[in-house]
Amino acid sequence: MKKLYFLYGLAFLICNTLYAQNKNIRFEHLTSDLGLSQNSVKSIVQDVQGYMWFGTLDGLNRFDGHEIKIYRNSPNNPNSVSDNNITALFIDKRGNMWVGTSDKGISIYNPKSDNFTGYRHVKENPLSIASDQINCFYEDSYGNLWIGTSNGICLYDYENDSFSSFARNALVPNGLSDNFITSFAEDKNKTLWVGTNFGIHRYDRKNELFRSYKFEFHDADSAFNPLKINTLYADSHGTVWVGSPSGLSRIENNKISQIFTTHNSAIPGNEITAIFESDPGSLWIGTSFGLTNFNVAKAEFINYAHNQADLSSLSSDEVTSIYRDRSNVLWFGTSLGGVNHINKTSSSIELYRQKPFEQNTLASNKIRSIFVDSKNRIWIGSVDAGISIWNPETKSYTYLKHDPSDENTLPGDHIRCIREDSEGVFWIATDGNGLSAYNEKKKKFTNFSAEEKNPFGLRSDKIWNIYIDKNDNIWLATFGGGVSYLEKRNKDLGVFRTYRSRKTTENSLSNDFVTSVFIQSDGTLWVGTFGGGLNRFIQEGEVFEAYTYNIDDVSSISDDRVYSIFEDSEKNLWIGTKGGLNLYNPDKDNFTRFGVENGFPNNVIMAILEDGHKNLWITTNNGISKFDKKEKIVLRNYGTDDGLQNNEFLVGSYFQQKNGKMYFGGISGYNAFFPDSIKINEVPPKLVINEFKLFNETVVPGPDSPLKQHISQTRKIVLEYYENSFSFDFVALHFSQPSKNKYSYMLENFDKDWIMTNAKRRFATYTNLSPGTYKFMVTGCNSDGVWNEEGIAIEIIILAPWYETWWFRIAAAAALFLAAFSWYKSRVLRIERQKRLLEVQVKERTAEVEKQKQQIELQRDNLEVQNQRIELQNDSIRSSINYAKNIQNAILPTKQTIESVFDSFTIYRPKDIVSGDFIWFNAKYNDEEIPTYYAAAVDCTGHGVPGAFMSLIGSRLLNEIVNEIGVHSPDDILERLDEKIIEALKQQQSENNDGMDVCLCAIQKIDNDNVRVLYAGAKRPLFLFRSNLNELQTVDADRRSIGGTSLKRKKGLKFKLNELTLSHNDRLYLTSDGVIDQNSLDRQRFGTKRFLESVKESVNLDMEFQQKYINDALNNYMDKAEQRDDITVFGIKININKI
Structure with missing residues (x-):
């Protein structure tokens, strides 16, 4: 400890603090767009259940990782929060949540009833709170709860539920100098410090008085006088840090020992608004001009600011509060920018991107190659801007770019690979501009390009990869020109030897489009190609043996497009291809394949590296995977939520330093990390059941309710026999990527096994349960698979009816x-x-x-x-x-057929055993393999056996018209169906007037947001619900049937085509007239109006429950009335993700 403080003191003697390379951190945002009540967040806490709470200028917010519940003051509800302007939040050691407001005193949250009780200032009561303006709360090591107000300090008496107050008193010498209290902190000596608008004070516990404190300055500007204190914070060593409008300082041995301002440090602003220690010696400082991470021992600042060009940057530069939850997620409240948060994984994975409008930054975000040289400098090759070289000593970039007017320059700006030979010469491969040898000492470029007439030159200017062997010879993978080899002795001469694919030569290179060259530890040369598989060079005879994909051989290489070759610490050879990862088996001379079935996010393998624990780290087209070689399974996939530059990485863009640090580049920057620094989050989530529903209606506590307190506090529910259909909503309160949390639940005495589910389906529904005793149990895991082993359980007793x-x-x-x-x-x-x-x-x-x-x-x-x-x-x-x-x-189409494309339901109720109604569903693909889905509800003349025969004829004719004749437009389909029915029933030679009414739709996906619906109707309208408008609409049909002797046909009237554009979650309803014309006991029709009302009342339910709702509505209306006709309702919900 003494040594650590010595380092602290040494750091404070440095006049100017250091800048660090500003690694980007991916900040995730929670704003009003996502449900936050307002975007200025003054305070943040996590309660004992695990919920996150955010106090804003307009409401209190509770967040479970997925949804926000807003608490606001209601004038007619004395148990609502006392005011909407929340200034302070605090959880005391008893688990109570204290809510401070700007001018309505204190509210305390009661989780059992999900409401609040309050304390207000009462002028006539000296034991009430001193002021209704609450600024801060603090609980000291003695268990005392201190409250800072605009009129002094209050100490809460738990036993008597009262307050004692301390205020400025002119008769008390050296007492409180100001009543506006901003903050508290307790140092290592258990001294309580108080910040006010006019200086710092200490609490005299012996005399129970607050004393104004005059500082002695040590190693600091004596002109600095922190009168207005914004915040005080005691770190893990008991040192008190002071944030004021004048900068950051600290109290050490009762002295101001150091001051950091914009004049003598890299701190982004002098107005210090929040201080928090995330790890020992690592402070996060919030200012009005951005956020900074301060390494105390190194006196080094890393600043983070809002960048309009970077959606994952800090959302606002004015940081108002900082908090760390139990899952080690850091939360930052801002003014006008909502809440920002980062998790441990994203902070361990360094992210570097180009910063617009800054000079000392990457030249481009499209990173094609990475190399760390012998001087520990990082060379970053880009697709379009040459090379950026980061020097960790000078904390600055230098750049190498192509200059058309200068011969001594890079030949091109698309850099595929960078390597350094033993003499310190850098070899640079370009895509389309050949090879360059850069002598940094002489500042000289020697460029080599392909020349057709030069038999010893390069055969292609597209160079994908460079390998320098132990003898300092250069091997080049050229795209289109085979493998080129430059001996050390010929470097200056530029005499290349090339191995190419030759049709006339047996055992030549399989393909000239070479992507990678690699020499194994045993000296074997391996060559990867794009389209020609993998080649092994056999020195005797200088021939190649090719390994290519064989569809009939599972032990062949998985794809002929090779992107990377890697040898691990156990001499195993791994090959990354566009079709998966391959392990070469030298004993059998074949391969073992790995892909999505082993947990990879996709099969495109870009780069392969190995950590100190023999795990492989692999970049793909969809993130980075950590692969366990022994168990042959992916341990964890990492994506943009973990701080990656993008989920897409580029071929050849990777490097590993000797100290184990890995670098991976992609289309939006590059990442760097030590694999051991990426820890599994070992904190299991807390589980909460946050909602209980009976028959899809939320149950709230009350005298006549089965809940006597909030469901999250309930462990037993007693229900009547008819209350036997219910559901539970649950959530795992772990905020490190909550979308990746998983769940397992079970209803004991009903479910046979545990049911697994994910974060998108955080509920369990049970219907028609028999009387008895059940236990609902649920548990969950965090995004790293760490499970809460205890889980949570609720006993449910369904009483038997009185007659049982x-x-x-x-x-x-x-x-x-x-x-x-x-x-x-x-x-x-x-x-x-x-x-x-x-x-x-x-x-x-x-x-x-x-x-x-x-x-x-x-x-x-x-x-x-x-x-x-x-x-x-x-x-x-x-x-x-x-x-x-x-x-x-x-x-009739099966439910599985329809559900593979749409969410749907069907109400199909024949009057007799067989029906004259039928539904029809078909899919037709055009030349571009784009499907059109056809859906129809058809009402044939009559019911029973005659109607059934008509339905068979109708179904067969529809299939013939669409599948065989190739008619695709619904209006034309109806015209042809009309002709076919007349022909089939010979109605032109008879008085037969049988036919059918049809509602027909053709549905085709336009893009990722919309579908096109073409509709034509023969006496059957189309009903549709637009979710974005919350509106039901009716599209009228033509008043003409299919078949029979129609006067409208004789007049030449054609079926009309209606074109509609629908979006995700919109719904279609196709019906026969049976549901509309059904009578009640008093012979009144159910009618279109009642049908649409039942649809609208249930439109927010899942299709399964909407079917039940409409069926029940019809049954209740019929009572015991006889069914008069066949009834058919065909409901379709547009699900963009399925189509």
């Missing part, structure tokens, strides 16, 4: 027994009385009965014969109809 309870069953059984016994006794007495009378009557009628017996038996036998014949006929008819039903069902 044990007491009712006993009472009912007893009553039934008594009634049966009474009936039995009375029956016995009545029978005995009647018995005597009947004996007489029996004798008299016996003779007559015997006479009639023979006649009755004869008639019975005749009836039995007739009944058997009728029953046989009925069985035959029923079998025929059921077979017809199977045939009809076979022509």
